[in-house]
Structure formats: structure tokens, C-alpha cells
Amino acid sequence: RSVKYEHPRKQHINISHQPLRQQQHRVGGNFLSVFQLFCIFTRMETEGMECDIMNRLFDLDLDELIQNIFLNLDPLSLKSCKCVSSEWFHFIQNRLWNSKPAKKQLHNRLINQWKFSEPFLTEYEQEMMGVNFLVCDDDIIVCGYTWGQARVHDVDTGELRYQLQCNSQSLRDDDDGVQLDLGRTVIGSVTDNGFVSIWEKTDGSLLYQAKHHGEHQSVFGIKVTDEYVLTGGGDGSLIMLEKVEGVWKITHEMFENRDGVTHIDADGKWAVTGSRQSIKLWDLEEHKIVKSVKAVKVKVWMLSFTYPYAYVVGGEDWNGVQIWDLNKCELVRYVAEDGKPFHNVHFNGCFLTVSEFNITWRGENDEKVTVAVYDALELLDKKIETKTLWKKTFEYSPGAYFEQINAVSNKTSLIVTHDTNISILNFWKDRKIPSSEVVPAEKKMKIGKLKSLFQRWMRKTK
Numbered sequence: 001r002s003v004k005y006e007h008p009r010k011q012h013i014n015i016s017h018q019p020l021r022q023q024q025h026r027v028g029g030n031f032l033s034v035f036q037l038f039c040i041f042t043r044m045e046t047e048g049m050e051c052d053i054m055n056r057l058f059d060l061d062l063d064e065l066i067q068n069i070f071l072n073l074d075p076l077s078l079k080s081c082k083c084v085s086s087e088w089f090h091f092i093q094n095r096l097w098n099s100k101p102a103k104k105q106l107h108n109r110l111i112n113q114w115k116f117s118e119p120f121l122t123e124y125e126q127e128m129m130g131v132n133f134l135v136c137d138d139d140i141i142v143c144g145y146t147w148g149q150a151r152v153h154d155v156d157t158g159e160l161r162y163q164l165q166c167n168s169q170s171l172r173d174d175d176d177g178v179q180l181d182l183g184r185t186v187i188g189s190v191t192d193n194g195f196v197s198i199w200e201k202t203d204g205s206l207l208y209q210a211k212h213h214g215e216h217q218s219v220f221g222i223k224v225t226d227e228y229v230l231t232g233g234g235d236g237s238l239i240m241l242e243k244v245e246g247v248w249k250i251t252h253e254m255f256e257n258r259d260g261v262t263h264i265d266a267d268g269k270w271a272v273t274g275s276r277q278s279i280k281l282w283d284l285e286e287h288k289i290v291k292s293v294k295a296v297k298v299k300v301w302m303l304s305f306t307y308p309y310a311y312v313v314g315g316e317d318w319n320g321v322q323i324w325d326l327n328k329c330e331l332v333r334y335v336a337e338d339g340k341p342f343h344n345v346h347f348n349g350c351f352l353t354v355s356e357f358n359i360t361w362r363g364e365n366d367e368k369v370t371v372a373v374y375d376a377l378e379l380l381d382k383k384i385e386t387k388t389l390w391k392k393t394f395e396y397s398p399g400a401y402f403e404q405i406n407a408v409s410n411k412t413s414l415i416v417t418h419d420t421n422i423s424i425l426n427f428w429k430d431r432k433i434p435s436s437e438v439v440p441a442e443k444k445m446k447i448g449k450l451k452s453l454f455q456r457w458m459r460k461t462k
Contacts, residue, residue: 067095071105075430110412110428114351115375115390119414119425123435124158126151131417132177134344134406140201141415141422144178148191152204155410158422158436162204167195183224188231190219196231198224198241198248208248212239221264223271230284232261232273238282252287265305272310272326274300279310281326294329298322304347309380313342315357321345323379333379335386340370346408352376353414355407358398368395371407371416394425 070078070092078096082089096102126143128151133144140161141153148167153160166178166189181188186207187199194217198208213219213233221232229241229248236257241248259275266272271282279296280289301315308327314320320336344355356370373392378384396405396418407416412428424433 067102070096071102075428079430114427119427120429120432122424122433124422125437126420126422129403129420131406133179134408134417135180135182136408136410136415137182138410142180142187143417144180146177148176148178150178150180150189164199164204166197167191167193179222181222181224184226186224188222188224188229190222190231192218194219198229212250213237220261223264223266230264230266230271232264234260236260254287256289262300263302265303267305267307270307272305274303292329296324296329301343302345304345306347311345311347311352313345313354315343316341321354337386343404344406347376348409350376351409352379353407353409355405358404360398369398369405370395
């Protein structure tokens with residue numbers, strides 16, 4: 001049957017049960033989709049006009065039809081629909097985001113947009129160079145610098161939330177790189193000269209800081225999980241911290257390994273340590289190295305680990321990316337067709353991101369440095385030839401004095417630091433945020449004082 005409704009302009013609209021793509025109706029010389037009609041009806045309801053089309057659809061148990069309409073919207077429109085009314089908000093939240101079948105459809109669309117669409121680009125000028133390490137989640141971006149500090153930015157606005165002093169306040173070392181990791185509630189950091197710190201994620205308050213690997217021992221690699229924080233020392237040691245009665249404390253020290261750690265990662269009860277000689281798998285419940293028939297011999301610059309697979313890059317030692325099965329101690333795939341070395345690798349659960357190692361002085365030539373994104377499932381599928389792997393690449397001008405470009409990703413966006421910029425490439429495309437300059441906290445205070453003085457002067461002159 002069809003529903004006949006009289007528009008305020010005295011024009012009649014008939015909604016019939018036709019396929020969604022055919023349901024276009026002419027109103028005042030413009031073609032409107034069913035979704036646009038719903039917007040009109042809902043706006044009329046909020047303005048006090050009598051229009052119960054949406055209520056009738058719900059009363060007629062047409063939830064599935066409404067759900068399909070929302071599922072066919074682009075992410076930006078879908079997000080806008082949540083602001084139309086409380087009824088729409090709760091319907092979208094419950095029938096899309098809290099529904100496993102609908103959520104799976106949205107996830108498949110997200111994967112498709114990562115692979116086959118161009119992202120929305122937002123760039124933040126932070127007026128600072130020397131990003132040594134980069135991490136992110138769906139809420140914040142954390143940049144670690146080469147002088148013992150880190151800065152935390154809002155992922156949506158680029159606003160500088162707070163700054164972290166990752167080494168001693170009395171130590172201002174221009175050659176003390178910071179490595180980082182993020183948990184749900186805390187941020188972990190280590191510095192080249194051995195400081196290990198844990199910070200409250202909400203406000204940046206310091207929860208723990210010590211040189212627990214030794215006064216003169218370097219630390220390379222930190223992993224933050226919901227249960228523990230793990231760090232790796234230059235002497236091969238692993239140290240685990242856990243929260244005991246609300247306080248972060250060392251609970252286990254592991255000295256079985258003698259190979260100097262270059263990077264670490266962990267997945268639940270399993271951890272891996274990389275060195276200049278090999279990769280070793282650890283059982284963190286037993287607090288010891290897992291014995292294997294043969295060694296996984298590879299020079300590790302950095303790695304990312306999801307049991308049982310390790311994704312490894314070699315920095316200045318070798319080109320490409322290697323994927324190892326640490327249960328079988330077998331090389332699953334070696335991708336090196338471009339002949340490029342990579343220094344940074346990051347896995348977000350679906351996509352693997354690698355950043356090319358910069359070996360040129362700025363201005364030495366016009367070559368750009370590559371950030372490459374791979375589908376991790378394809379990398380693990382031995383049936384797919386390396387030359388046919390899906391890959392998306394982005395190019396950036398290298399920074400000054402061999403400064404590196406770093407790239408990581410969360411569920412929806414690729415985040416890249418290059419030169420003095422933070423670039424956010426949003427593939428879900430549910431918001432358009434203009435590029436802007438990130439104003440440092442100290443600069444904000446100066447601006448605030450100047451505004452206050454100006455306002456005081458204006459009041460006096462009046």
C-alpha cells in the first residue's frame with residue numbers, strides 16, 4: 001500500500017513499497033530520496049507540525065526497512081542522522097552499532113573505503129620537528145621527540161592536551177629519543193638513556209618513573225596492556241610492571257635472554273623480543289623463553305606482533321618487510337619488490353603500515369619517502385602472490401638531518417608525522433575537519449595573558 005501525506009505547500013507525496021533506489025519523489029521541482037523525506041518529516045515534528053510517518057513505520061514493524069535505509073547512507077550522513085532526534089539516535093545506536101550483523105556490514109564498508117576510496121585529509125602544523133616515535137588510538141595521538149619529551153594531541157581537533165617529560169626534569173638531553181605505547185587507561189614511555197614512565201591517559205599525571213633496567217642501561221621497546229607494562233633493556237632483560245593495590249610496581253624481572261633488545265611487542269600471554277641476531281618468543285605466564293627447534297634469524301629494527309605472527313622491518317640493515325610464524329619458526333612472506341628499507345611498522349588489527357627509512361639529507365635530492373599500507377590477511381595468505389598484493393602508498397618529503405617519517409593507524413585513519421606536520425587521513429569519512437596550526441600550551445598562556453591585558457585596557461579606556 002502507499003501512504004499519502006499532504007506537504008505544507010499543498011503538494012501530495014506518495015511513499016510506495018518500491019526498491020529503495022527507485023523511491024524518488026518529486027517535490028517542488030526537486031527529487032528527494034526516502035531519507036530526505038524522513039528528514040523533512042522529522043524536522044516538521046520538531047517544529048510542532050503533525051507528521052507521524054516515522055512513528056507509523058515503527059508501528060508497522062518496519063524496523064528492518066529503516067535499518068537498511070540507514071545502512072545505505074554514507075558515514076557523514078549516518079552521523080548527522082544521530083542528531084536529528086532522540087528516536088533516531090537510539091535506533092541507530094541499537095540497531096546498527098549494537099547489532100552484530102549491521103556492525104559487520106559497517107566494518108566491511110570501512111575496509112572497502114580503506115582500500116578503494118580517497119580519504120579526507122586534515123593537517124596540523126605543530127611548529128616542532130624531531131618526531132622520534134608515534135602512537136595513536138581512536139582518542140589521542142602521542143608524538144615522542146628526540147629530546148626526552150612527548151606531546152599528546154586530540155585525534156579529532158589536533159589540540160595539544162598536555163606534554164610529558166619522559167626523562168628527569170633536570171636532564172634536557174637533545175639526544176634522548178622517546179618510544180611509546182598506549183593502553184586503555186595509561187601511556188607508557190621509555191627513553192634511550194633508560195627512563196621508564198607510566199602516565200595517566202586522561203590528564204597526563206605521572207604514575208611511575210624509574211631507570212629500572214639500570215643507571216647506565218638503554219631501553220628499547222615498551223608494551224602497554226590492560227594487565228601489565230613490559231620493557232626491554234639493551235642487556236636483553238625484560239621487566240614487567242603491574243598495578244598492585246593501585247600502585248605500579250615491578251612484579252617480574254627476566255634475565256634469561258643475553259641478546260641486546262632492539263624492540264619488543266606482546267599479545268596477551270605471549271611476547272617477542274627482537275635483537276640484532278634473532279626474534280625470541282616468550283611465555284609471560286611462565287616468565288621464560290619458549291624453546292624452539294630452530295632460531296628465527298633476522299636483524300630486527302622494529303617489529304609488530306599478533307600471536308603467532310611477527311611483522312619485521314630492518315631499518316638500515318635490509319630492505320622490505322618480513323612476516324614470521326613464530327610457532328613454526330618459518331618465514332611466511334618477504335615483501336621487498338620495491339627495494340626500499342623501512343624503519344617503522346604498525347599493525348592495527350586489519351592493516352599493516354610501514355614507513356620508509358630516510359637516508360637522505362633534506363634538499364639533497366627531490367626523492368620522497370614512502371608510507372605503505374598492506375592488507376594483513378593477504379600478507380598471511382600464501383596462495384596470494386606477492387606481486388598481486390593490495391597496497392596503498394603515500395609519499396612525503398623527508399625531514400631535515402635524516403629526520404624520519406612515522407606512520408601509524410587506528411580503526412578509521414592513517415596518521416603521519418612529517419617535517420612539522422601531523423597529517424590525518426580519515427578513510428571512514430564521517431567528519432570534515434579543516435587543517436589548522438597546533439598552538440603550544442605555553443603560547444596559549446601568552447595569548448591568554450595578552451587578551452586579558454587588552455580587555456583590561458579596553459575597560460579602562462571606556
